[in-house]
Amino acid sequence: MTSRSQSPLTRKLLAFVALSEAELGVLERLHQRRRTFAAGRDMVNQGQSDQAAYILSAGWVCSYKLQADGTRQIVDFQVPGDFLGLRSVLLRTSDHSFEPIVTIEAAEVLKADLLAAFEETPRLATAILWAASRDEAxxxxxxxxxxxxxxxxxxxxxxxxxxxxxxxxxxxxxxxxxxxxxxxxxxxxxxxxxxxxxxxxxxxxxxxxxxxxxxxxxxxxxxxxxxxxxxxxxxxxxxxxxxx
Amino acid sequence: MTSRSQSPLTRKLLAFVALSEAELGVLERLHQRRRTFAAGRDMVNQGQSDQAAYILSAGWVCSYKLQADGTRQIVDFQVPGDFLGLRSVLLRTSDHSFEPIVTIEAAEVLKADLLAAFEETPRLATAILWAASRDEAxxxxxxxxxxxxxxxxxxxxxxxxxxxxxxxxxxxxxxxxxxxxxxxxxxxxxxxxxxxxxxxxxxxxxxxxxxxxxxxxxxxxxxxxxxxxxxxxxxxxxxxxxxx
The missing domain is CATH 1.10.10.10 (Winged helix-like DNA-binding domain superfamily/Winged helix DNA-binding domain)
Structure with missing residues (x-):
């Protein structure tokens, strides 16, 4: 139930780029498919294909990789405003799993939505590339x-x-x-x-x-x-x- | 001296996106500022601001972070077709250093060039986001x-x-x-x-x-x-x- 100016992702991207009204509108559209996920159940599994990405609006998630011997390496935690599984969308096969740590709210973003948004506003693509660069850092x-x-x-x-x-x-x-x-x-x-x-x-x-x-x-x-x-x-x- | 279809970055991006003639042209323009760097001398230093990015066309580079105690963690190696310092362009301050391992050839890409290319062809932005996602993976x-x-x-x-x-x-x-x-x-x-x-x-x-x-x-x-x-x-x- 976040309004346009209050979405955590919007807030985060505004640290990087001054988005226009039109760009904010496209970003808001990416938040349309709201979903809730319970704690402790994987949203995306390592090796799964044709995944959606998610924009986390409330709650915490952990992303991890399981090794063949059952040990787990947590790669990072996602907090509100973070993308989950951006790589899953772009790389076809998810290279890791996501598990909500608490009940979370997230907007599902289909590959087609993301690519359409990029076509419409390249500055948004640049801003998301910035966010991805920051995640990598x-x-x-x-x-x-x-x-x-x-x-x-x-x-x-x-x-x-x-x-x-x-x-x-x-x-x-x-x-x-x-x-x-x-x-x-x-x-x-x-x-x-x-x-x-x-x-x-x-x-x-x-x-x-x-x-x-x-x-x-x-x-x-x-x-x-x-x-x-x-x-x-x-x-x-x-x-x-x-x-x- | 690589022709359009032979540039390693082009070759790599074509694994992700079927680029049009116009898009290939924009990509080729990003390769204009060719430079050579000698082995063993940092191209980009941790903490430096207002950096260019580079597209590596020949040779190997290592990217690393120095700790205060002088120990070095190599984060990755870059091979032909890789971007160097994409994060340095987008994140303002470089979070790590780059050192050529052998004499290398690279094209310098200024922030303005990159953003102009994204404005012109959002599919190129998506392809570069793919490459960045792959680097993160x-x-x-x-x-x-x-x-x-x-x-x-x-x-x-x-x-x-x-x-x-x-x-x-x-x-x-x-x-x-x-x-x-x-x-x-x-x-x-x-x-x-x-x-x-x-x-x-x-x-x-x-x-x-x-x-x-x-x-x-x-x-x-x-x-x-x-x-x-x-x-x-x-x-x-x-x-x-x-x-x-």
């Missing part, structure tokens, strides 16, 4: 995190990134944000064991850096946290419209 | 590799991926491909030590799976290699044009 950060950051820096970087992403679509505040993730989600995303996640979070809390309890991430000393993480939010590209 | 595979695959599967997956990517632009053959990477490159990409890389390659060679010597990757038993890697090339999306 986040996956790169997760790669660097797993490859090169110790557990504390990795966790701090990850939770700061989530906070910045949510802030862009108007969720959370300077003290923290509501977060439905479990320690198992964090473990599968960060390549740590659940026990290790627990220990890292406890140490952060005891050091007064941040706490993650009862579904909320609260910053204690955000500046210090940024320093530990080496967090430079430039890759999230939030500095106002590039295309006028 | 590769970074996802590298994330899964570092997070979840053992050293042998990781190496096998990585070298099979490179072979498939090169085959799409007409480089290499069914027995293998020329590869200018050193064991240090492989180590920084795969999150292994150079010694570990050396051992993994030796074991693969001794088992008759593949060899990587004197700048060439040669498959011994490609089928077995695919099995060890769990390599499913669907994410590279090479099955012929989706958009007619």
């Amino acid at each position: 986040m996956v790169v950060e997760h790669l660097v995190g797993i490859g090169r950051r110790d557990a504390h820096a990795r966790m701090a970087h990850f939770l700061l990134e989530l906070g910045s992403r949510l802030a862009l679509v108007g969720i959370g505040d300077k003290d923290g944000y509501a977060c439905p993730l479990t320690q198992y989600h964090l473990a599968d995303a960060l390549g740590l064991s659940a026990i290790h996640v627990n220990r890292v979070l406890r140490k952060s809390r005891e050091a007064g850096l941040m706490s993650f309890r009862e579904g909320r991430v609260s910053y204690g000393d955000r500046e210090k946290l940024v320093e530990i993480a080496g967090f430079d939010p430039a890759y999230l590209d939030h500095t106002g419209p590039l295309l006028k | 590769m970074v996802v595979e590298h994330l899964v590799g570092i997070g979840r695959r053992d050293a042998h599967a990781r190496m096998a997956h990585f070298l099979l991926e490179l072979g498939s990517r090169l085959a799409l632009v007409g480089i290499g053959d069914k027995d293998g491909y020329a590869c200018p990477l050193t064991q240090y490159h492989l180590a920084d990409a795969l999150g292994l030590s150079a010694i570990h890389v050396n051992r993994v390659l030796r074991k693969s060679r001794e088992a008759g799976l593949m060899s990587f010597r004197e700048g060439r990757v040669s498959y011994g038993d490609r089928e077995k290699l695919v099995e060890i890697a769990g390599f499913d090339p669907a994410y590279l999306d090479h099955t012929g044009p989706l958009l007619k």
